[in-house]
Amino acid sequence: MKKAVFPGSFDPVTNGHIDIIRRAATVFDTLVVGVFNNVRKQSFLPVEARVMALQEALTDVKNVQVVSFDGLLTDYMVQNDIKVIVRGLRSVTDYEYEQGQAQIIHQLNPTIDTFFLLTKPECSFVSSSVVREIHHFGGDISTLVPKSVLKAIECFSNK
Numbered sequence: 001m002k003k004a005v006f007p008g009s010f011d012p013v014t015n016g017h018i019d020i021i022r023r024a025a026t027v028f029d030t031l032v033v034g035v036f037n038n039v040r041k042q043s044f045l046p047v048e049a050r051v052m053a054l055q056e057a058l059t060d061v062k063n064v065q066v067v068s069f070d071g072l073l074t075d076y077m078v079q080n081d082i083k084v085i086v087r088g089l090r091s092v093t094d095y096e097y098e099q100g101q102a103q104i105i106h107q108l109n110p111t112i113d114t115f116f117l118l119t120k121p122e123c124s125f126v127s128s129s130v131v132r133e134i135h136h137f138g139g140d141i142s143t144l145v146p147k148s149v150l151k152a153i154e155c156f157s158n159k
Contacts, residue, residue: 004028004084004115007073009038010050012149014131016123018057020088023117025061032082033058035068044132049152056148074109083112090119090127 006021010033025031035050037043045053047068054066069076073085085105087098095116102114131141135153142150 001029002027002084003030003032003080003082004086005032005034005073005077005080005082006086006088007034007036009041009043009128010035010054011038011041011044011128012131012145012153013050013054013057014123014126014128014145014149015143016088016090016119016126018146019120019123020086020117021054021058021064022061024086024115025064027115028084028086029063031064031086032080033064033066034073034076035066036070036073037068044128045149045152045156049156053146053148053152056151057146072108074105074112077112078109085112085114087114087116088119089116090124 004024006024008017010017021031021033033054035047035054037047051066051068058064058066077083077085085102089095089098098114098116105112105114126144131144134144135141
C-alpha cells in the first residue's frame with residue numbers, strides 16, 4: 001500500500017491546497033493530510049476548525065484522512081509507517097524552500113522521500129497568508145477557499 005502525508009498548517013486551507021490533495025490522492029492509496037499548529041505564527045483559525053474545514057471539503061475523496069499532530073513530521077511518519085511527503089510548489093521560491101526542507105528530512109530519516117506536485121496556474125498566486133490579509137481588510141475570499149473555510153471563519157470570528 002502506497003501511503004503519503006501532505007503536511008501543513010492550512011491556516012486557512014485554500015483551493016490550491018485542495019487541488020494538490022485531490023491530485024495526490026489519485027497517486028497514493030492513502031493520503032494523510034496532517035494539520036499542525038505553526039509555532040512561528042499566530043493562528044488565524046484553531047487547529048480543530050482547520051481539520052473540520054478540510055474534512056468537509058474532502059468528503060468525496062475516500063482515501064484521504066485528515067488528522068492533526070504535534071512534534072516532528074519524521075516522528076509522525078515513522079509511527080504511522082508513512083514513507084512519502086507530498087508538497088505543492090507554486091514557484092521557484094517554493095521549490096528552493098521545499099528542497100531545503102526535503103534535505104533536512106532526509107538527513108533526519110533517509111528512508112523518507114518527498115513528492116513534489118506543481119500547482120495549477122490558476123492557483124499559483126493563492127497562499128494562506130494572502131487569504132488572511134485579504135480577509136483582514138474586508139476583501140472577498142470566496143473564490144480562494146472552499147465553502148467550509150468560509151463557514152469556519154464565520155463561526156470562529158463571532159467568538
